[in-house]
Amino acid sequence: MQPLTDSLLSIVVPLYNEEDNAVLLTQKIHESLQGYNYQIIYIDDFSTDNTRKVVKNMDDDKVHLIELKKNYGQSLALAAGIDYAEGEFIITMDGDLQNDPSDIPQMLSYALNDDYDVVTGIRQKRKDSLVKKIPSKIANFLVRRVTKLDIKDNGCALKVFSRDIAKDLNLYGEMHRFITLLAYLEGAQIKQVPVKHHARNAGVSKYGLERVFKVVADMMLLLFIRKYFQRPIHFFGIFGFLMIFLGVLINIYLLIIKFGFGQDIGTRPLLIFGLMFILAGIQVFTIGIVMELLIRTYYESQKKRPYRIKKVTIGDGIA
Numbered sequence: 001m002q003p004l005t006d007s008l009l010s011i012v013v014p015l016y017n018e019e020d021n022a023v024l025l026t027q028k029i030h031e032s033l034q035g036y037n038y039q040i041i042y043i044d045d046f047s048t049d050n051t052r053k054v055v056k057n058m059d060d061d062k063v064h065l066i067e068l069k070k071n072y073g074q075s076l077a078l079a080a081g082i083d084y085a086e087g088e089f090i091i092t093m094d095g096d097l098q099n100d101p102s103d104i105p106q107m108l109s110y111a112l113n114d115d116y117d118v119v120t121g122i123r124q125k126r127k128d129s130l131v132k133k134i135p136s137k138i139a140n141f142l143v144r145r146v147t148k149l150d151i152k153d154n155g156c157a158l159k160v161f162s163r164d165i166a167k168d169l170n171l172y173g174e175m176h177r178f179i180t181l182l183a184y185l186e187g188a189q190i191k192q193v194p195v196k197h198h199a200r201n202a203g204v205s206k207y208g209l210e211r212v213f214k215v216v217a218d219m220m221l222l223l224f225i226r227k228y229f230q231r232p233i234h235f236f237g238i239f240g241f242l243m244i245f246l247g248v249l250i251n252i253y254l255l256i257i258k259f260g261f262g263q264d265i266g267t268r269p270l271l272i273f274g275l276m277f278i279l280a281g282i283q284v285f286t287i288g289i290v291m292e293l294l295i296r297t298y299y300e301s302q303k304k305r306p307y308r309i310k311k312v313t314i315g316d317g318i319a
Contacts, residue, residue: 004105014094018051021202033101243277
């Protein structure tokens, strides 16, 4: 099949203990992208098996291996690969052979012909256990209800990004689960397409039921960042002001009782509550001011990435 573009494609794949899948995945990528100009970027997230050795032994000039100095997790491994990528289009996928590289040309056609910034997969007939499906359904439901972004499968790792959008994602923590939402918040035009899904070829899944709690926690953090990251004073300031206002109202009420009706208020618990609301409100408001200054420092300071690369290998040599 005639290639759709001569532009360089960067296939970014985090690997963690995938020694049995790396070679077959590489072969499938080569078969699916015949005639294309592409680079395969494997990010070894400090595997404890022979993944690094297997990738190096391929002696493939299209394969770039990034070795991280410790296990940072999938989000930062993806961030390292995306930062390194040189392609006009950056394609992400998992290293367990559940994503099918043969879907890439079809997805790429939407990015090229219809000018989409992100083309994301919807896994058809998903070959996963309930342990993986349940957290995924929760995450998808939360994203749809809270953000109004109708993404049917946030957990599908197979995605095609335009270079500009991918480079601005700023992944950290566990935010790879919401990578499509992050792109949406950057103004990306998004297309969803059905893609194939296979059972894991070899190795062990890294997901468990604890992912449910991580999904909820990350979602709450993402919502805070979405609304208040640039202006945290709008969040803390409002709460602080409301607490101060409530404390003042309580104390005005007590003063009216004391001087208007001559009642003793010194032993009333309400007096303590009123003072506590005022003091707590001042503290919350102050936190907002401090965070506002921190955010300004963050934007104005030198940009630094939250990971360290040990070395990069291209084919059989070190870049």
